[in-house]
Amino acid sequence: MKMKSNVLAQMFMSSWIFIALLQLYCMGISSSEVPLQLNDDILGLIVFKSGLQDPGSSLTSWNEDDDTPCSWKYIQCNPITNRVSQVSLNGLGLSGKIGRGLEKLQNLQILSLAHNNFTGSITPQLFLISSLRTLNLSHNSFSGRIPINPFNITSIRFLDLSHNSLSGPIPDTLFQNCISLRFLSLAYNSLEGPIPTTLSNCASLGSLNLSNNHLSGNPEFSNGIWLLRKLRILDLSNNALSGEVSQGIFEVHNLKELHLQGNQLSGMLPADIGLCPHLNHLDFSDNMFSGALPQSLGMLVSLTYFSLSNNKLTGDIPQWIGNMSSLQYIDFDNNAFAGKLPESLGDLKSLSSLSLSNNKLTGEVPLSLAYCTRLSGIQLRGNGFSGSIPQGLFNLGLEELDLSVNGFSGSIPAGSTPLFESLQVMDLSQNKLTGDIPAEMGLFSNLRYLNLSQNNLQSRIPPELGYFQSLSVLDLRRNALYGSIPGDLCDSNSLAILQLDENSLEGPIPQEIGNCSSLYLLSLSNNSLNGSIPKSLSKLKKLEILALNFNELSGEMPQELGMLDNLLVVNISYNRLIGRLPMGSIFQNLDQSALQGNLGICSPLLKGPCKMNAQKPLVIDPNAYNKQRGGNNLTHKSSDFVKLRHRRFLSVSAIVAILATLLIAVGIVIVSLLNVAARRRLAFVNTAAESMGSSSQRSGSTATGKLVLFDSKSSEDWVHNAETVLNKASEIGRGVFGTLYKASIGGEGRFVAIKKLVTSNILQYSEDFEREVRILGRARHPNLMALKGYYWTPQMQLLISDYTPHGSLQSRLHDRLPSTPPLSWADRFKIALGTAKGLAHLHHSFRPPIIHYNVKPSNILLDENFNPKISDFGLARLLTKLDKHMISSRFQSALGYVAPELACQSLRINEKCDIYGYGVMVLELVTGKQPVEYGDDDVMILSDHVRVLLEQGNVLDCIDPSMSEYPEEEVLPILKLGLVCTSQIPSSRPSMAEVVQILQVIKTPIPQNTEIF
Known part of the structure; x- marks a missing residue:
């Protein structure tokens, strides 16, 4: 017992001494000033460890009782001095702040803390370590500014601060003593301002990555970066750099990769760019470059990757492109290239991907393209190509072939063994193709997407198409197909989209349609199908869209269809259907347009007779059906x-x-709903207050919730007053993604907006939620409502942003009080331009782009100067999937703003959906009308209404009468812009960057007799 007591006493003394050392150290007393000597490296590492959370117990081997840390895990020592030379803690899930301690490691050469969850600012003391050569703090959550006075960066060769939340400008002092720096990455932060001119001091720099920030201005190409003669990799992509790229690239003879995509650079491409003989990766996409290709490009014989997409380049694609013999990837999409394709393309033997979509190219596709035997992808969509499709293309081992929206004629070529084994995507839609659908198409074993729509194909549907084992999309709309629908189409069980509408198909819908267990879109409208609707449709549990309108289907609808809980859109109009609609699902809420034109559907929305299956049917008007469809x-x-x-x-x-x-x-129902709403409101306030109050004690615990405010100045007030804040919260709006509350924080009466997100399908792990929210938090722009922070528990998620007292564009445009003056034309134009700039930033400054998903006036907030602030952007990123409730709510709450392809095709969300909503908003700004307005006898669709008046020459009649003055030279082009943005064909809509350019041109005085559209 006495021995045990001695051991305990020694342990206690040891712990007490260590705690005392920690306290002395934190007070600034060095280890040499205390009686007990402790290895400086051990002391520094233990102090560093004491400020961390180590959920994986990765640092358990770090024991203060050891004589040396050289045996500790993740630590390396110099074998001669026995001092710590390397600390590598990558990807251990560590969190906390880097406090005092690491600067004690005066022999440290490599410090790598990448891929963890460190927070707080980057401590300048790290730069006091004179021996430090490598500093890697990437992929964490560091915030604040880069230290202004890094005292000893002269020794650092590798510096990586990428993928954090650093803000503010890049300090000039960072590069005052950077003679040894070889690698620098500040990518994926929120840095702003210009690129410092002192960067040219880093004469040894070989790799520079400043991408995905908010850097602006001209990057001093001529007398700054281009002086770095040893530079191999330069990445300035996805910033806000502007101006022209002046000549001088040839000075950087060793440059291998140049990434300038996703900026606002303009003017001609530099004429001397071809003088970089080692260049193998060149990306100028998503800018505003114009003019023709400089001839010096033909000298880049080492270039493998070449992208110029989404610019305003003109001229033809020159013959000398065949000299660029190493090219593997060409992307010139969305420019204005014209003329014919050169035969010299066939000289590019290494070419694997050719993308020239949405240009003005004409003529026939050269036969020599078939000589590029390594081609795996060809995209020529949206040009003016004519003639037949070269047979040679079908002899290649292509994975993707997109020749849609051209003028190709003739028949579809026969395939070959290489194509049968490799092809995954084929789109030949919107051409002039004739003849049969080849039966051998069933041999494409890996085909996932087949679109032959909007041609003049005249044949039966080959049953061999059912042999596809991977086919998920089959689109044969708007052809001249005849015969019956083969029951073999669903043999593979992989089909998700089947569109056969606007053909001449007849016969019944096959019972085998129930085998398409993956189907979520079935469109068979505008055919001559007859017979009854098969009960087997009820097996399609994933079905979301069902279009059977304009056929000759008869009988009653199977009641089993009411079990299809995922249905969002149904149209059975203009058939010969009778009887009751199925109970459940969407059928009881169908509007008149989805039911009309039948013989006797039983619905309170229809004025016609209700006809049931009986021996003696009762019919009031014997010619009711005959009047609608010649029966x-x-x-x-x-x-x-x-x-x-x-x-x-x-x-x-x-x-x-x-x-x-x-x-x-x-x-009774109304009273009950009011009571439920009141109880839910109180429950939200109480729960939020309780959760956020507890989080102030331990913000890192997911059990009590996690509160993070990007503005650290407000965090203390929030933590202290969370219960008070939320008890005073008032509801100010509801939307698809949740409920919005107004709350006051701090002692100065500062208001914020708190959005309580719907809990359905929200990311269930705090790390995933935090990652996505931080991405949204980096989306800073004058026309975006800045995200200030968030609160997370598995049961509740809150987003915190600024509050705008002047309300939304919806309230100013459509819900204006008589005492409130109408919006002037200057304010309306400012709103249109600012909104376009904000959306352009979301679309073009992030990869992948941030899609708003719900562009409409209620999500455009206005500050005191009527500058627009886009709210609710990117919230779709927080959803693991779009469930039927979300999509249904989306359609109902955004009537008129939903792009047509979402309602009748694949429900895929992309930038073009935002552009459609923006176009509708622009038309509202000019006309003052709602996107959909209901009259006594008809429905007015705003885009159709404006288009008709424009064609009739009376478009000025639709301008908002509340505007007393407006310039016609601005109003008319903007109306035309709104119509272009609301085009039914997504590819015909401009990008948001192009919209900004158009608006800027409209505002700039132009010569008379010059039309913008």
């Missing part, structure tokens, strides 16, 4: 008509009782 006249017996009249007479006596019952029931 046979139906007769009725006079006795049946008398019975019907009698039933009507008897039912009148019950009307009063029924109405009274309904009114009472409605009243």
Whole structure:
């Protein structure tokens, strides 16, 4: 017992001494000033460890009782001095702040803390380590500014601060003593301002990456970066750099990779760019470059990757492109290149991907292209190519072939063995192709997407198409297909989209359609299909869109279809259907347009008769169906008509009782809903207050919630007053993604907006949620509503942003009080331009782009000067999937703003969907009308209304009468811009960068008799 007591006493003394050393160290007393000597490296590492959270217990081997740390895990020592030379803690899930301690390691050469969860600012003391050669703090959550006075960067060769939340400008002092620096990456932060001119001091720099920030201005190409003669890799992509790229690239003879995509650079491409003989990667995409290709490009014989997409380049694609013999990837999409393709393309034997979509190229595709035997992808969509499709292309081992929206004619070439084994995507839609669909198409074993729509193909649907084992999309719309739908189409069970509408198909819908278990879109409209709707459709549990309108289907709808819980859109109009609609699903909420034109559908929305399957059907108007679709006249017996009249007479006596019952029931429901809403409101406030209050004690615990404010100045007030703040919160709006509250924080009455997100399908792990929210937090722009922070628990997620007292564009445009003056034209133009700039930033400054998903006036907030602030952007990133409730709510809350392809095709979300919503908003700004307005006898669709008036020459009639003055030279082009943005074909809509350019041109005085559109 006595021995045990001695051991405990020694342990206690050891712990007490160590704690005392820690306290002395934190007070600035060095280890040499205390009686007990402790290895400086051990002391520094233990102090560093004491400020960390180590969820994986990775640092358990770090023991203060050891004589040396050289045996500790993740530590390396110099074998001669026995001092720590390397600390590598990559990807251990560590969190916390880098406090005092590491500067004690005066022999440290490599410090790598990448891929962890460190927070706080970067301590300048790290730069006091004179021996430090490598500093890697990438992929963490460091915030604040880069230290202004890095005292000893002269020794650092490798510096990586990328993928954090650093903000502010890049300090000039960072590069005052950077003679040894070889590698520098500050990518994926929120840095702003110009690139410092002192960067030219880093004469030894070989790799520079400043991408994905908010850097602006001209990057001093001529007398700054281009002086770095040893530079191999330069990445300035996805910033806000502007101006022209002046000549001088040839000075950097060793440059191998040049990334300038995603900026606002303009002017001609530098004429001397071809004088970089070692260049193998060149990306100028997503800018505003114009003019023709400089001839010096033909000298880049080492270039393998070449992208100029999304610019305004003109001229032809020159013959000398064949001299660039190493090219593997060419992307010239979305420019204005014209003329014919050169035969010299066939000289590019290494070419694997050729993308020239959405240009003005004409003529026939050269046969020599088939000599590029390594081609795996060809995209020529949206040009003016003509003639037949070269057979040689179908002899290649292509994975993707997109020749859509051209003028190709003739038949579809026969495939070959290499193509059968490799092809995954084929799009030949919107051409002039004729003939049959080749039966051998069934041999494409890996085909996932087949689109032959909008041609003039005249054949039966080959049953061999059902042999595809991977096919998920089959689109054969708008052809001249005839015969029946083969039941073999669903043999593979992989089909997700089947579109056969606007053909001449006949016969019944096959029972085998129920085998398409993956189908979520089925469109068979505008054919001559007959017979009854098969019950097997009820097996399609994933079905979301069903279009059977304009056929000759008869009988009652199977009641089993009511079990399809995922249905969002159904159209059965203009058939011969009768009887009750299925119970459940969407059928009880279908509007009149989805039901009209049938023989006797039972629905309170239809004025016609309700006809049930019976031996003696009762029909009031025997010509009702005949009037709609030339069917046979139906007769009725006079006795049946008398019975019907009698039933009507008897039912009148019950009307009063029924109405009274309904009114009472409605009243009960309303009162109940109000009570439920009140209880939910109180529950939200109480729960939020309790959770956020507890998080102030331990913000890192996911059990009590995690509160993070990007503005650290406000964090203390929030933590202290969380309960008070949320108890005073008031609801100010509801949307698809959740409920919005107004709350006050701090002692100065500062207001913020708090959005409580819907909990359905929100990311369930705090790390995933935090990563996505931080990406949104970096989306800083004058026309974006800045995200200030967030709060997370598995049960509740809150987003915190600024509050705008002047409301939304919706309230100013459509819900304006009589006492509020109308928006002037200057303010309307400012709103249109600012919104376009904000969306352009989301689309072009991030990879992948941030899609808003819900562009409409209620999400455009206005500051005191009527500058627009886009809110709710990117919230779709927080959803693991778009469930049926979300999509249904989206359609209902954004009626008129939803791009047509979302309602009738694949529900895929991309930038073009945002552009459609923006176009509708622009039309609202000019006309003052809602996107959809209901009259007594018809429905007015705003884009159609404006388009008709424009064609009639009366477009000025639709301008908002509340505007007393407006310049016609600005109003008319903007109306035309809105119509272009709302084009039914997504590829015909401009990008948001192009929209900004167009608006800037409209605002700039131009010569008379010059039309913008």
